[in-house]
Amino acid sequence: MNKILIFFVLFLFTIVACDKDSSSPASESGMNNNTGSAGSMSKFTFNGNYLYVVQGQFLQVYNVVNAASPVLKNTIDLKNNAVETIFSNGTNLFFGTQNGMLIYGLSNPQSPDYLSTYTHLVSCDPVVVSGNLAYVTLSTGTRCNRGNNQLEVIDISDVRNPVLLRTYTSFDNPKGMAISGNYLYLCDAMEGFKVLDITDPMDIQEKSTLPSVIAFDVIAKNNILTITGKDGVYQYDCTDPLNLKFISKINVQ
Amino acid sequence: MILKLFLFFISVSMSFFLVSCRDKDNYMNVPEEVQGYKPVYFDTSQNIFSLVYSTAPMPVQVAGKIYIFKNFLFVGEPGKGVHVFDNIDPANPVPVAFINIPYNFDIAVKDSIMYADTYMGLVVINISAIPDIQVLQFIKSLSNSSTGTPPLPGENTIFNGTRRISSGKIYFECVDFSKGVVVGWESATLRKPKCYQSTN
Structure with missing residues (x-):
């Protein structure tokens, strides 16, 4: 009996487990353990020996091969004065802007080249990418109150021609996201922190909610979710994404 | 007639939404004391x-x-x-x-x-x-643009968890650009603030 129980528990671990190679926008794309991890709302990202910084409508490219002596190599006009976030998947840069997603290529990392724009309603917020899919949240910040509150799934298998696959509208005010394995963790402002099963991008399932975690961004790394929001910074164990376990909280005062 | 009055009222209200700074503090029932924001200045001559x-x-x-x-x-x-x-x-x-x-x-x-x-x-x-x-x-690198209005919830990641504010106004201390550039905003109790911006 005990053996069966142990086997069953082990089996459970094999099917859940929050992937260490999460697609939280971060260093992962740089394949460099010496760089850190940011949330999806970041305006900084690394790729290889380069640091990309969004400042206003410009993208600055720094060579950081010698970390202590960064060299500004390039400044690119993104021709969009409302760039809010940057995400790198190693081959492309994805910018979340108030009116859509910009995609740049990294074939020459010192000089990213414009590939396409996916346009949506005027709205705020970020983009995360996993494989051939980009997830974009749109939320009605007060500055962007013409927008909608929704999650969009966009096929980016052709980065020159991103195509909307599906829009999910059952959200209150979705903001930062992180993907780990088959799960998308979503900060839905006052509606709480949500766990979505994205195994089938055409049929994303909302699995659970932490209603008291009023958050705007999250990092998924090493089986831990670090979540920042109104009341402070939470850490949850996401070894089992369907059963998040509270670890600690840094309170705001 | 009532409809016209209503439309007039709406358009007058709308015009207030278009401006963020008012010179006259008695313009629209400005509270004696109200929670709002005051600018954080940065003196650009500093190192x-x-x-x-x-x-x-x-x-x-x-x-x-x-x-x-x-x-x-x-x-x-x-x-x-x-x-x-x-x-x-x-x-x-x-x-x-x-x-x-x-x-x-x-x-x-x-x-x-x-x-x-x-x-x-x-x-x-x-x-x-x-x-x-x-x-x-x-x-x-490039210069940041100095803003004359406080960040709204969700902007610049300053997040106060407020669901879309419906009360209409966020009061703030008017910017005095002679004090430097505005690099941030902090919550403050304001007395008869002359500036506000509308959220809806």
């Missing part, structure tokens, strides 16, 4: 190297963006700097230091070197001996 330093840990007032580097967890204090926690035991993150960086919202770290945005550029900081830090470089 950035003297403004970036580490202090003993401080309470987090507003949790901004987060960043993880090795066993360290960084929590932004929007517009002011970064709280550093030793997170080797996630059940008990231990505050290590606060790094004061004016007008900072974003950071990234590589090889124990922190890159942080600040007014007019990027500051490069060696954090390998945190809580001691060493400011290595300031790379001046």
Whole structure:
């Protein structure tokens, strides 16, 4: 009996487990353990020996091969004065802007080249990418109150021609996201922190909610979710994404 | 007639929404005392190297963006700097230091070197001996635009958890550009503020 129980528990671990190679926008794309991890709302990202910084409508490219002596190599006009976030998947840069997603290529990392724009309603917020899919949240910040509150799934298998696959509208005010394995963790402002099963991008399932975690961004790394929001910074164990376990909280005062 | 009056009222209201600053404090029932924002100025004549330093840990007032580097967890204090926690035991993150960086919202770290945005550029900081830090470089880049209005919820990551404010007005102390550039806003109790912006 005990053996069966142990086997069953082990089996459970094999099917859940929050992937260490999460697609939280971060260093992962740089394949460099010496760089850190940011949330999806970041305006900084690394790729290889380069640091990309969004400042206003410009993208600055720094060579950081010698970390202590960064060299500004390039400044690119993104021709969009409302760039809010940057995400790198190693081959492309994805910018979340108030009116859509910009995609740049990294074939020459010192000089990213414009590939396409996916346009949506005027709205705020970020983009995360996993494989051939980009997830974009749109939320009605007060500055962007013409927008909608929704999650969009966009096929980016052709980065020159991103195509909307599906829009999910059952959200209150979705903001930062992180993907780990088959799960998308979503900060839905006052509606709480949500766990979505994205195994089938055409049929994303909302699995659970932490209603008291009023958050705007999250990092998924090493089986831990670090979540920042109104009341402070939470850490949850996401070894089992369907059963998040509270670890600690840094309170705001 | 009633409809016309109503439309008139609406259009008058709309015109208020288009302007954010009012000169007359008795314009629209300005409260004697109200919660709002006051500008944080940055005197551009100051040397950035003297403004970036580490202090003993401080309470987090507003949790901004987060960043993880090795066993360290960084929590932004929007517009002011970064709280550093030793997170080797996630059940008990231990505050290590606060790094004061004016007008900072974003950071990234590589090889124990922190890159942080600040007014007019990027500051490069060696954090390998945190809580001691060493400011290595300031790379001046494009100028930030100085704003004359406070951030709204959701903007610049300043997040107060307020669902779309329906009350209509956010009061703030009018900007006096002779005091420098505005690099941030902080909550304050205001007396008869002359400036406000509308949220809807």
